[in-house]
Amino acid sequence: MSLYTHLMALFSLVLLGLMVRAGFQWKYPSFVAYYALVVAGDGFFGYVGPWFDFNYQMCWYYNLYWVLECVEHLLKIVIALGFYWTVLADYPNLRRMLDGFFYGAILLLSVLFVVSYEPSGSLLYTISIFLGKWVFLLVAVVCTFILVVRRLTGIVLERALLFIVSGFLVFSLTQCLNFFYLEAAHPQLDGFWRYFYQLSYVWPQMLWLVATVIPKEVAVAGTKPVAGLQGELLRRMRRLDAASGEALGRLNPFRAPGEPR
Amino acid sequence: MWQAILVTGVVLGLAVLAAAALRRRPVPPEFRALLADGAADPRAALDAIVPAGDVLAAVPALFRDDDYRWLRDEAGLAAEAECLKRRRIRLARLYLRELRDQFERLLALSEHLDRQGLLGPEARTLSAETALRFRWRVFWAGALLPLQHVRFHLAGMGEFARQMGVFTAEVRQRLESHAFAAAV
Numbered sequence: 001m002s003l004y005t006h007l008m009a010l011f012s013l014v015l016l017g018l019m020v021r022a023g024f025q026w027k028y029p030s031f032v033a034y035y036a037l038v039v040a041g042d043g044f045f046g047y048v049g050p051w052f053d054f055n056y057q058m059c060w061y062y063n064l065y066w067v068l069e070c071v072e073h074l075l076k077i078v079i080a081l082g083f084y085w086t087v088l089a090d091y092p093n094l095r096r097m098l099d100g101f102f103y104g105a106i107l108l109l110s111v112l113f114v115v116s117y118e119p120s121g122s123l124l125y126t127i128s129i130f131l132g133k134w135v136f137l138l139v140a141v142v143c144t145f146i147l148v149v150r151r152l153t154g155i156v157l158e159r160a161l162l163f164i165v166s167g168f169l170v171f172s173l174t175q176c177l178n179f180f181y182l183e184a185a186h187p188q189l190d191g192f193w194r195y196f197y198q199l200s201y202v203w204p205q206m207l208w209l210v211a212t213v214i215p216k217e218v219a220v221a222g223t224k225p226v227a228g229l230q231g232e233l234l235r236r237m238r239r240l241d242a243a244s245g246e247a248l249g250r251l252n253p254f255r256a257p258g259e260p261r
Numbered sequence: 262m263w264q265a266i267l268v269t270g271v272v273l274g275l276a277v278l279a280a281a282a283l284r285r286r287p288v289p290p291e292f293r294a295l296l297a298d299g300a301a302d303p304r305a306a307l308d309a310i311v312p313a314g315d316v317l318a319a320v321p322a323l324f325r326d327d328d329y330r331w332l333r334d335e336a337g338l339a340a341e342a343e344c345l346k347r348r349r350i351r352l353a354r355l356y357l358r359e360l361r362d363q364f365e366r367l368l369a370l371s372e373h374l375d376r377q378g379l380l381g382p383e384a385r386t387l388s389a390e391t392a393l394r395f396r397w398r399v400f401w402a403g404a405l406l407p408l409q410h411v412r413f414h415l416a417g418m419g420e421f422a423r424q425m426g427v428f429t430a431e432v433r434q435r436l437e438s439h440a441f442a443a444a445v
Contacts, residue, residue, distance in 0.1 A: 090382065090386065140272065240395060
């Protein structure tokens with residue numbers, strides 16, 4: 001194994017420790033479970049297996065590898081859905097407004113997955129490889145969806161969660177490129193794409209590292225909601241909202257002039 | 262191979278969308294300065310936002326289409342009528358942009374107050390819901406605007422502009438009374 005692989009394994013362990021230190025196991029348990037599983041899998045198959053002369057000709061060893069892959073993919077689905085539910089936990093009405101788009105996108109991806117399904121001899125292999133790339137696409141869609149909703153609605157995300165979501169987005173996008181593009185267009189990786197593939201797991205880990213060390217935003221002690229100010233702010237927002245509704249109503253080409261809206 | 266090309270396009274689209282979503286909110290620097298950490302009073306930021314009604318109240322006559330119809334049907338000046346129509350549509354687009362800009366500032370203020378713990382949970386929820394509804398409406402209004410080239414009727418905008426003028430006057434009056442109370 002190369003020095004780079006050893007360094008990445010060490011870095012992953014340190015990062016896992018930092019996550020535990022930051023208390024992520026209580027706040028984002030599925031994320032920490034996923035990361036711990038990845039670190040454990042890498043450690044076992046990268047170091048323990050060769051040390052004890054286990055090899056992929058052994059049935060249990062081979063199956064354990066693919067089972068771990070499957071569990072990782074399932075955990076990624078749980079994490080992605082968990083992000084959406086966590087972000088909108090305090091906004092039930094907003095969630096009702098967005099659920100149609102969100103679950104619609106997931107349904108669309110599921111249909112695409114089923115339509116392009118290609119079964120092979122091993123069910124575990126099929127799930128791990130074939131489902132895997134679609135799960136990455138699903139995670140990319142969900143993370144982008146969360147960032148767009150945050151932008152559109154002005155929801156304030158906790159900084160750590162923002163970096164975790166961004167990390168997952170980068171991770172899933174690069175893995176989608178690996179699975180969907182590089183596999184088809186560059187079966188033999190060399191030059192730029194070789195380094196792209198090698199480094200594709202570094203950037204998300206960097207973002208997760210930032211999430212573990214970034215200081216929490218703490219409200220100034222003694223502050224409380226300002227009734228007059230927030231009331232005026234909301235009144236103005238609603239007025240602009242009403243104005244946009246008026247504009248939309250008046251621009252509707254199917255409404256005859258003078259017709260009530 | 263078609264799947265590789267399609268999904269690569271989707272991936273690139275998602276990357277662009279996410280990058281756009283992570284950009285800073287487009288508010289003028291002077292307004293951003295009012296929201297900077299340690300800024301004296303967030304009310305100053307709210308006062309700095311001129312209600313959108315000011316834009317329309319000054320030009321209500323521009324949102325009428327009777328003169329367009331008169332030019333086209335009665336005066337027989339079809340080319341001038343078309344020119345008038347194009348300018349009115351451009352104005353409507355500017356109006357929507359103005360609404361959006363003002364909303365961005367209000368949303369930036371809302372985010373700032375939320376971070377400072379100055380926004381109650383109910384206000385936070387209402388702000389997010391209003392924002393989503395506003396975006397949806399402005400998006401569709403902007404998308405429908407080009408259709409006005411085919412079927413033009415902005416006549417109702419004149420009355421709407423007058424209503425916005427009344428609202429502006431109300432807000433001004435309230436702000437002045439606040440300022441007066443603070444001074445006393």
